[in-house]
Amino acid sequence: DQQVKQNSPSLSVQEGRISILNCDYTNSMFDYFLWYKKYPAEGPTFLISISSIKDKNEDGRFTVFLNKSAKHLSLHIVPSQPGDSAVYFCAASPTGNQFYFGTGTSLTVIP
Amino acid sequence: EAGVTQSPTHLIKTRGQQATLRCSPISGHTSVYWYQQALGLGLQFLLWYDEGEERNRGNFPPRFSGRQFPNYSSELNVNALELEDSALYLCASSRETNSNQPQHFGDGTRLSIL
Numbered sequence: 432d433q434q435v436k437q438n439s440p441s442l443s444v445q446e447g448r449i450s451i452l453n454c455d456y457t458n459s460m461f462d463y464f465l466w467y468k469k470y471p472a473e474g475p476t477f478l479i480s481i482s483s484i485k486d487k488n489e490d491g492r493f494t495v496f497l498n499k500s501a502k503h504l505s506l507h508i509v510p511s512q513p514g515d516s517a518v519y520f521c522a523a524s525p526t527g528n529q530f531y532f533g534t535g536t537s538l539t540v541i542p
Numbered sequence: 543e544a545g546v547t548q549s550p551t552h553l554i555k556t557r558g559q560q561a562t563l564r565c566s567p568i569s570g571h572t573s574v575y576w577y578q579q580a581l582g583l584g585l586q587f588l589l590w591y592d593e594g595e596e597r598n599r600g601n602f603p604p605r606f607s608g609r610q611f612p613n614y615s616s617e618l619n620v621n622a623l624e625l626e627d628s629a630l631y632l633c634a635s636s637r638e639t640n641s642n643q644p645q646h647f648g649d650g651t652r653l654s655i656l
Contacts, residue, residue, distance in 0.1 A: 433584075435584075437584075463642040465644055465645075467647075472649070473649050474546070474548075474632055474634075474647035474648050474649045474650050475585075475632070475647045476647070477644040477645070477646060477647075480642070480644055482642055520584065520585065522585075524642075527642040527643065528573070528590060528597070528598070528636075529575075529587055529590060529598055529600075530575075530585075530587065530645065531587070532577075532584040532585040532586075532587075533584050534582075534583060534584040535584060
């Protein structure tokens, strides 16, 4: 049973525009969330995190929003750059240790 | 600071053989996690080691096992290999348990079963 879902396998965005990647979860005990970026032949790279006491966390061009009542989080990238083209994974944990990952969304930023 | 390192990069085995994958965590990190990423799937949690002890395991058969050494490096062993074990195996480390710390990943070992 997939407790973390990324329902969009792929997303294409023009350079300079906003990219919005979505993630839904089912377990109300999840209270710590991460986003990772993965290039081919490399391991996932940590991007940004958010804990359940917040509804927004910002780091440069990356902002993560958390809607606990909807069990939904999203990653906004503004402005999108061609180097952002990668697979993005969201992950959630009830304890900060064992994480449940989504299946990923492949982002293509078109120059 | 060196990142998480995994070896080998690629490993080719045949059905029934045994595979050993290795991971060195970031210096100062005591927790090591193993994940399997099969084709088209997300990362599936395999095992978590901390301070030399297995803390939790995912929904995988007992032929998946491992250990953590005193220097916090870790091995993942897969016995009686099956075709469906073909996947990317990722190791991650984090600084401490019971706190919200991101996990940092290595580049993985690609295991192919022929």
